[in-house]
Structures are given as structure tokens and as C-alpha cells.
Amino acid sequence: MNICGIVCEYNPFHNGHMHHIQKAKEAGADAIICIMSGNFVQRGDFAIMRKHARAEAAVRSGADIVIELPLPWSLASAEKFAHGAISILHMLGVCSSVSFGAECDDISALKALAKILADNSLDSAIMSEYSSGISFAAAREAAVAKHFPELSKLLKTPNNILATEYIKALLRLESKIVPVAVMRKGTSHDSDNVFDGFASASLIREKIAHGDDFSALLPPASHEIYLRELDYGNAPVLTQDADSSVMSVLKRFSPEDFRKYSDISEGLEFRLCDCIAQSTTLKDTADLAKTKRYAHSRIRRILLNAFLGCEAHFSEGIVPYARILAFNRTGREIIKKAKKRSDVPVITRPSEIKNESKKAESLLALESRADDIYSLFMKKPFSQGSTYTISPVYVDI
Numbered sequence: 001m002n003i004c005g006i007v008c009e010y011n012p013f014h015n016g017h018m019h020h021i022q023k024a025k026e027a028g029a030d031a032i033i034c035i036m037s038g039n040f041v042q043r044g045d046f047a048i049m050r051k052h053a054r055a056e057a058a059v060r061s062g063a064d065i066v067i068e069l070p071l072p073w074s075l076a077s078a079e080k081f082a083h084g085a086i087s088i089l090h091m092l093g094v095c096s097s098v099s100f101g102a103e104c105d106d107i108s109a110l111k112a113l114a115k116i117l118a119d120n121s122l123d124s125a126i127m128s129e130y131s132s133g134i135s136f137a138a139a140r141e142a143a144v145a146k147h148f149p150e151l152s153k154l155l156k157t158p159n160n161i162l163a164t165e166y167i168k169a170l171l172r173l174e175s176k177i178v179p180v181a182v183m184r185k186g187t188s189h190d191s192d193n194v195f196d197g198f199a200s201a202s203l204i205r206e207k208i209a210h211g212d213d214f215s216a217l218l219p220p221a222s223h224e225i226y227l228r229e230l231d232y233g234n235a236p237v238l239t240q241d242a243d244s245s246v247m248s249v250l251k252r253f254s255p256e257d258f259r260k261y262s263d264i265s266e267g268l269e270f271r272l273c274d275c276i277a278q279s280t281t282l283k284d285t286a287d288l289a290k291t292k293r294y295a296h297s298r299i300r301r302i303l304l305n306a307f308l309g310c311e312a313h314f315s316e317g318i319v320p321y322a323r324i325l326a327f328n329r330t331g332r333e334i335i336k337k338a339k340k341r342s343d344v345p346v347i348t349r350p351s352e353i354k355n356e357s358k359k360a361e362s363l364l365a366l367e368s369r370a371d372d373i374y375s376l377f378m379k380k381p382f383s384q385g386s387t388y389t390i391s392p393v394y395v396d397i
Helices: 015-026 051-060 078-092 107-118 123-130 136-147 149-156 158-173 201-210 220-232 239-250 268-278 282-289 296-308 329-341 350-355 358-375
Strands: 003-008 031-037 065-069 097-102 178-183 322-327
Touching: 003 015, 003 078, 015 031, 015 097, 015 178, 031 051, 031 078, 031 329, 051 065, 051 220, 051 322, 065 078, 065 329, 078 158, 078 322, 097 158, 107 136, 107 149, 107 158, 107 178, 123 136, 136 149, 149 158, 158 178, 239 282, 239 296, 268 282, 268 296, 282 296, 296 358, 322 329, 350 358
Parallel strands: 003 031, 003 097, 031 065, 097 178
Antiparallel strands: 065 322
């Protein structure tokens, strides 16, 4: 069986995501395993809808299994986000390919760029550019442009950057998983346009927040699940609704407190404390702290990690388990196979973690606290501690 992996957030699951799954199947995939962010996402936001509902939408729309990417990797840089997700697919021992959307579907070019970046041969050139005061991403692009001008163009768009990071992770893991690029269809990342029924997830979230109609932009199953969650009082969950809570915690932070978290360097902790003191919202803080060197998304991730207590040490080493969020009948058979082959435990019941490592236990405890915090911003919060009792969603198709 050709089992294909997809790394995703599905925030929410929209027509472009279903198109991607369909393309993966047209390319020969017999089954799809998705590695999906949980209740917090890589741009430094609360997910618009809880993770089990988003996972169910994916399975009802073509995926076979959805596995959670734990919080420390979901709220991380592109490199760490990609490495965490790809490492899960690699360790499962059942995946033969990984498919990703990109602005360029020339897999040879993407592989060439990933190989250059994976072997660290440009590190000194990148640091030289970085010393000029620009961001790491801009420094890397500039360094590649000087040595490989054609390949540097791939670093100008977000999905190509992630695609390169996925391939780089495969190389570093020495994985046999084959990368497959699918040309993105419709609008670009963060576009405010709709094209032929396709729209960016950011535009859809904006429509949800403003109460505008977005039904044509989601597959029927995904839209039905959103309406169900809305009716239950579970959605939408909006980052701005948590501003008072987030800021009340962050205003207690000292520069020393911030040093426990990833992506803190060069005195950024002092800048953050100054900006927090002047702000009342997460957005205002990030706007004030942003510079040419420090991207808005990096600042938001740091702030949200600090609010949630997701310290840097949690993302050290490998992801210690693969937790199932949703699956169907095909997925059930793959889970059985993965449990025999996987290098990490495949978890269907959180209580199973008690028999695993201390790292796994502490990671799940962190995830549980974050889930409890997330649920407080639903109109009808879940019972606290539900992470340990909630089961994966089984879709009987």
C-alpha cells in the first residue's frame, strides 16, 4: 500500500486542502496520513476550531488518519515545525511518500536547494548576511542568491520555504520517504481574493470572525462540522478574544523569564518586556516588537509559547509519541500496522502515555494544560483535563 503523508494545520479545512488530497491520490497514494497542528498554530494563533473537529473534517473529506503535531513543534519556526512533522511520518515506518503544496512543483529544484541548506555549507555566508541586521530568512535568501541565484527564487514564497524544510528534514533523517510537490491552486498564501472556489485560510478565518458567508469555500463535510461546533458553542475560537488573559500573564514576565523560550536571542527579551509594558493586546505587542530582523510571526510564537508555558526544552530531541486524533476504516488497518513498526508509541488513548517515557508524560501534561486554556475561550468550555479522556474520532467510511 502506498501511504502518503501530508503536513497540515487545516485552520480550517478548505477546498484547497481537499484538492491537495485528491492530487495525492491521483499521483498514486492509496491512503493519506495527516500530521496536523493541535489547538495552536504556527503563525502564533489559537486555531479557529478545536483539533478533533478539524481532524474529523479532514477524514470526512479524504484523509484516512490525522495525527497531532504536539504543541512545541506546532508553535515553532518553519524548520522545527517541518522537522517535527516529518520525523513522526518517518518513525511510523509505514509512510512511502510525503506530499506538500508549493508555488513551484519542480521537485528537482526543491531537492537541490534542500541539499545545499541541509549540509550547512552556506552557514558562514548566511551568518555574514545576518550580521547586517536583517532577519534570518532574508539572510538565508541573500546568501543563496549570491551562490545559487536561480534557486534563491524558491525562498521568496512561504510554501516553497516549507517544502524545502520538509525535504531538508528527510535528508537529515536519512529517510526513504519520497517527497512529492503539488502546485498550489487558486490564491496565494494570505491572499484576500477568492479564485474559482479557492481562498486562503486567512481570508476564510477573517470571514468567520466578521460573520460573512464562507460556505462555498469549504467542502460540505467541513462546513457541516463547523456549523455543528458553532451550534455547540465550541467555535469560533479567536485569538483576540484571549487578549486580556494573555496580556495579564505576559505583563508579569521579566527578561529572565523569557530566556526559557525558543527564538530568544540578542537581547530580544528586553525588547519584548518593553513592548508588553506599552500594549494591551497580543497584536499591538507584536506590531511594536517587529523589526527587519524579528518577523511578526516569530514574535507572536514567542509570546504564545510564554503564555502557555511551552519552554524550549520541550522540543529537544524527537517527538516521543504519535497521537491519533481521527481515523476511518482504512486508517484503523494502518494504525495496526504502524503499532508494529513504529519507533515511537502510537497512541489512541492518552492513558497509554503512563507506560511510556517521562518526556512523553511531561509533553502530554503540557498539551493538556494548553487544551484546557484553549477551551476556556469557547462559549461552552470543555471539562478541564479532557485531554486524558477524549477519544479519537472514528469516521465509519
